[in-house]
Amino acid sequence: MEEGARPMREGHASRTAEQNALFRALESSRRADQRICDDPLARHFLRWPYTLVMCVAAIPGVATSVCWYIDRRWPGVRSSVVARTRLIDDLIAGALDDGIDQVVILGAGFDSRAYRISRLAAIDIFEVDHPDTQAAKREVLKRLLPSPPEHVRFVAIDFKQDDLASAMSGAGYDDSKHTLFLWEGVTNYLTADAVDSTVQWCSRASAGSQLLFTYVHRDVLTRPSDFVGTQNLFRSLEKARERFTFGMQPSHVPGFLASRGFSLELDIGAAEYRARYFGARARAMRGHEFYRVALARAGRRAA
Ligand SMILES: C[S@@+](CC[C@H](N)C(=O)[O-])C[C@H]1O[C@@H](n2cnc3c(N)ncnc32)[C@H](O)[C@@H]1O
Numbered sequence: 001m002e003e004g005a006r007p008m009r010e011g012h013a014s015r016t017a018e019q020n021a022l023f024r025a026l027e028s029s030r031r032a033d034q035r036i037c038d039d040p041l042a043r044h045f046l047r048w049p050y051t052l053v054m055c056v057a058a059i060p061g062v063a064t065s066v067c068w069y070i071d072r073r074w075p076g077v078r079s080s081v082v083a084r085t086r087l088i089d090d091l092i093a094g095a096l097d098d099g100i101d102q103v104v105i106l107g108a109g110f111d112s113r114a115y116r117i118s119r120l121a122a123i124d125i126f127e128v129d130h131p132d133t134q135a136a137k138r139e140v141l142k143r144l145l146p147s148p149p150e151h152v153r154f155v156a157i158d159f160k161q162d163d164l165a166s167a168m169s170g171a172g173y174d175d176s177k178h179t180l181f182l183w184e185g186v187t188n189y190l191t192a193d194a195v196d197s198t199v200q201w202c203s204r205a206s207a208g209s210q211l212l213f214t215y216v217h218r219d220v221l222t223r224p225s226d227f228v229g230t231q232n233l234f235r236s237l238e239k240a241r242e243r244f245t246f247g248m249q250p251s252h253v254p255g256f257l258a259s260r261g262f263s264l265e266l267d268i269g270a271a272e273y274r275a276r277y278f279g280a281r282a283r284a285m286r287g288h289e290f291y292r293v294a295l296a297r298a299g300r301r302a303a
Helices: 017-026 052-055 063-073 077-097 118-122 131-144 166-172 192-202 230-239 250-257 270-284
Strands: 102-106 124-129 150-156 179-183 210-216 263-269 291-298
Touching: 017 052, 017 063, 017 077, 052 063, 063 077, 077 118, 077 210, 077 270, 077 291, 124 131, 124 166, 131 150, 131 250, 166 192, 179 192, 250 263, 250 291, 263 270, 270 291
Parallel strands: 102 124, 102 179, 124 150, 179 210
Antiparallel strands: 210 291, 263 291
C-alpha cells in the first residue's frame, strides 16, 4: 500500500480522536479554578476502555495519579492537547470578534465546540470528517442533544480519496462568506497531496478568511528519537493505524502558505502554548514539543 494511504481501523471511529476527548474530559473534571479548558461534552464520546479511565479518575484523590500515569507513558501528549484546546478556543473567540460568518471544522473528531461555544450557535458550522468517526459522533449527539443541531451540517469524506470541493458545495458551503477553517490534529495523518489540495480549496474562501491548523515538525518523522516520548507514542499510533505521515519544517510554512494564498500570522509549538496556559507548571512538562498550532489569513496569494 502507498505510503500514508493505509486506512484508519475500518469501521471504527478514530482512536486518536477518542484519546483527545479523554484528555479534555479529564481536564474538564478538575475544579473550575484549576482547569485549563472546559469541555463538558467530551466524556460522552468515550467508550471502553476510556470510560473505565474516567471511572477510576472519578475516585476522590485518584485523578492526579491517572494523569501522572498518562504523562509518564506518553510524555507531553495530554498537556499539549489540553493547552491547544484552550488556545484554539481563544483564537476562535478572536475570529468571532473579527466577524466570521461560518466555520468549517476539518477532521472534527469529537470536537464539541459547535455545541459548547454559545456564540457558534448563531453561525453555520460544517463538520467534515471520516465517515466512521462522524457516524460514531452523530450517534452520541443524537442521545445528548434535545434536537438535531440546526446550525451544524455534517460532511462525511475521506480527505485522501474524496473531492472536498464537491462534498462541501453539496452541503451548502458558500465560499463568498468570511470563513474560519479549523483543522486540528489532522494534517499529520494525511498525505502531502491531501494537505495540499485541502489548503488550496480553503484558499478560495473570501479574503480575510482564516485557516487555523496544527502540524508536526518534519523532523519527528525523520528523526523521532530526537524527541522525548516518541517511542511509546509511535507504538500506540501504529496500533491505532494512525501513524504520522506528514510534517513540515516551521521555516518552510510561511512559503508553503503564501504559494497557496495564505499569509501566516501565528505559529507556535507545544512548549510555548503549554507555558501560556499552565504557567510555572509547564516547566516540568516534557514531550510533544514537535506539535504546532498555526493561524493564516486568506487573500494574499503570492505571484
Ligand atoms: C487526532 S483526531 C483529531 C480530532 C479533532 N480535530 C481533535 O483535535 O480532537 C484526527 C481526526 O482526523 C480524521 N481523519 C484522519 N484521516 C482522515 C481522512 N483521511 N479523511 C477524513 N478524516 C480523517 C479522523 O477521523 C479524526 O477525526
